[in-house]
Amino acid sequence: MQEIRQATKKLKNEKAPVIDRIQAELLKAEEQITPTVLASILRKVTAHEDWKVGLIVKLPKKR
8 A cells, every 4th residue: 555655646747647547636636545446456457367377578689
């Protein structure tokens, strides 16, 4: 929770929201609720089994 609080405090105000369309001011508005809600969402998203499998491909460097 502390990491989420620190990350939301570092967000810059008055910047265009990205694909999720959530503005920094909204995340900062309620310091008690935001970390709890975000932690719950992150637990559900990162627990998905497909995210635990990956393929590493070596890409040659151009010379």
